[in-house]
Amino acid sequence: MNEESNKPNYEQIYQEYRQQGELQATQEQLTNQSTDGKESIVAVRKNADGDIIAIQTSAGRELDYVTAVNEAKAGALAQVDVFHRYGRDILRSEPDGVQSNNLDNLPTF
Numbered sequence: 001m002n003e004e005s006n007k008p009n010y011e012q013i014y015q016e017y018r019q020q021g022e023l024q025a026t027q028e029q030l031t032n033q034s035t036d037g038k039e040s041i042v043a044v045r046k047n048a049d050g051d052i053i054a055i056q057t058s059a060g061r062e063l064d065y066v067t068a069v070n071e072a073k074a075g076a077l078a079q080v081d082v083f084h085r086y087g088r089d090i091l092r093s094e095p096d097g098v099q100s101n102n103l104d105n106l107p108t109f
Contacts, residue, residue: 018097025096038078041068041093043109052091056109065091 039057047053055068063071069089072080079094079101093102 021097022099025098036078038076040078041080041103041106043107044103045109050104052103055091055103062109 039059039061041055042058043056044052045054045056045062052065054062054064056062057077068077069082069091071077072082072091073089079096080103081092081094082089083092084090091103099105
């Protein structure tokens with residue numbers, strides 16, 4: 001028997017771990033959305049440079065970027081954080097390992 005075939009496939013093990021983590025994070029996010037009563041961001045509007053300039057919430061509201069940041073800081077929006085960098089407040093999705101819910105990856109409106 002070949003000794004090489006007995007070695008674990010580390011890449012495959014890691015990829016399975018990542019996939020399981022993404023599934024679990026997605027399930028947790030859905031659970032949190034249904035129980036906290038906060039609106040989530042479901043779509044974004046970008047300018048010609050690709051910067052997010054507005055968001056759309058799960059309730060259908062369209063908010064300019066500054067209003068969205070203020071609502072996130074007040075705790076009214078789910079699964080987003082506000083951090084200060086480059087002399088301004090920046091809105092970002094909570095780091096949860098799920099790429100599809102990152103603000104840059106959301107559908108546009």
